[in-house]
Amino acid sequence: MRILVTGGAGFIGSNFIRHILSNYPDYHVTNLDKLTYCGNLQNLKDVDGRTNYAFVRGDIADSGVVEKAMAEVDCVINFAAETHVDRSIMSATEFITTDVNGTYMLLEAAKVQKMRRFLQISTDEVYGSISGAAAKEEDRFNPSNPYSATKAGAELIARSYFITHDLPVIILRPSNNFGPYQYPEKFIPLFITNALMDTPLPLYGDGKNVRDWLYVEDACAAIDLVLHKGEPGEAYNISGENKRTNIDVARLILKELGKPEELITLVKDRPGHDRRYSIDGSKVERLGFDRKTEFGSALKKTIEWYTKNTAWWQDIKSGEFKNYYKKQYGERHG
Ligand code: NAD
Ligand code: DAU
Numbered sequence: 001m002r003i004l005v006t007g008g009a010g011f012i013g014s015n016f017i018r019h020i021l022s023n024y025p026d027y028h029v030t031n032l033d034k035l036t037y038c039g040n041l042q043n044l045k046d047v048d049g050r051t052n053y054a055f056v057r058g059d060i061a062d063s064g065v066v067e068k069a070m071a072e073v074d075c076v077i078n079f080a081a082e083t084h085v086d087r088s089i090m091s092a093t094e095f096i097t098t099d100v101n102g103t104y105m106l107l108e109a110a111k112v113q114k115m116r117r118f119l120q121i122s123t124d125e126v127y128g129s130i131s132g133a134a135a136k137e138e139d140r141f142n143p144s145n146p147y148s149a150t151k152a153g154a155e156l157i158a159r160s161y162f163i164t165h166d167l168p169v170i171i172l173r174p175s176n177n178f179g180p181y182q183y184p185e186k187f188i189p190l191f192i193t194n195a196l197m198d199t200p201l202p203l204y205g206d207g208k209n210v211r212d213w214l215y216v217e218d219a220c221a222a223i224d225l226v227l228h229k230g231e232p233g234e235a236y237n238i239s240g241e242n243k244r245t246n247i248d249v250a251r252l253i254l255k256e257l258g259k260p261e262e263l264i265t266l267v268k269d270r271p272g273h274d275r276r277y278s279i280d281g282s283k284v285e286r287l288g289f290d291r292k293t294e295f296g297s298a299l300k301k302t303i304e305w306y307t308k309n310t311a312w313w314q315d316i317k318s319g320e321f322k323n324y325y326k327k328q329y330g331e332r333h334g
Pocket of ligand 1: 032034037038061078081082083121174175178183
């Protein structure tokens with residue numbers, strides 16, 4: 001199989017490329033990535049140079065680049081996106097350009113070049129905040145922030161290409177991922193790295209918002225399963241079956257690192273902050289998905305990774321991230 005992975009220099013994409021190359025040595029992966037602020041080729045330095053891996057720097061919203069990259073493959077997995085909710089609140093422009101328009105460009109090229117599979121990596125955020133039972137795949141969308149709204153738009157366009165053009169589109173809606181190589185603007189790596197630096201952990205609101213944490217290696221195994229066994233036209237939730245309040249996760253991180261709970265600092269809440277995510281993951285389990293990692297040990301492994309790879313995140317934290325952090329958290333503390 002020849003796979004085009006978009007956004008493969010980011011967090012889940014780089015873990016997924018590593019997963020595919022180690023489990024399917026006869027597959028070929030082309031990684032198309034624009035290398036935005038969070039795309040990082042360091043995430044893939046261990047696979048760089050392999051004959052069955054190629055990197056192309058380019059934008060999924062650029063039709064010429066996309067058509068060329070797709071000419072060589074049979075399947076597309078679209079991870080490329082602007083992904084951080086707080087940034088989408090500051091400005092949604094790039095989210096509309098990449099998440100909506102970029103997905104459209106990929107779908108158009110995939111239609112013309114008759115891809116065997118088009119996997120659209122969406123998110124559990126499309127259902128919005130869920131106070132009661134877990135959302136099922138057929139439930140209505142109710143996105144609350146510009147990021148989740150653009151992801152909802154992207155997957156609706158993708159679904160329309162299945163219905164109208166017979167393109168074999170499959171949608172995946174994973175819950176919150178965590179693990180190695182996650183950009184430290186996101187909750188778990190931000191709190192681990194701040195704790196390692198003995199700086200405050202900025203907890204939004206009352207800290208009681210709930211997220212369903214999924215270890216990235218389990219997410220990759222689920223995506224692999226859907227790539228091979230998923231049904232075109234279907235959507236699959238991928239749940240970590242692991243709902244926790246943010247304050248509980250923050251305390252676990254501090255306990256593991258032997259740091260004081262006083263580092264936790266309540267700050268102004270995120271506007272439109274979804275209270276609780278909850279998805280029913282039974283459909284992908286019926287396909288054969290079996291989570292391998294228990295939360296406690298996965299969090300421990302993740303903390304160990306950030307503790308060992310200080311150069312990776314210190315480099316990030318001293319670059320673009322520094323201005324973002326000042327703007328974002330200066331206002332929150334203020
Ligand atoms: P990330 O932010 O770590 O990486 C995104 C990657 O996309 C980067 O390498 C970036 O350079 C690339 N990219 C951005 N714009 C691009 C463009 N126009 N053209 C080409 N490449 C571009 O993201 P992630 O956390 O790994 O998320 C990957 C996908 O999974 C996204 O679609 C996201 O919406 C979805 N998702 C993420 C999570 C999570 O918890 N991280 C959960 C559910 C779904
Ligand atoms: O649910 C899947 C989604 O998970 C993905 O689609 C998104 O791409 C990904 O960014 C993530 O969105 P969240 O908003 O849930 O993740 P984030 O890491 O930004 O925040 C997780 C929780 O932690 C959320 O309730 C907000 C809170 N938080 C976050 C940050 C960055 C804090 O309390 N303080 C913080 O500094």
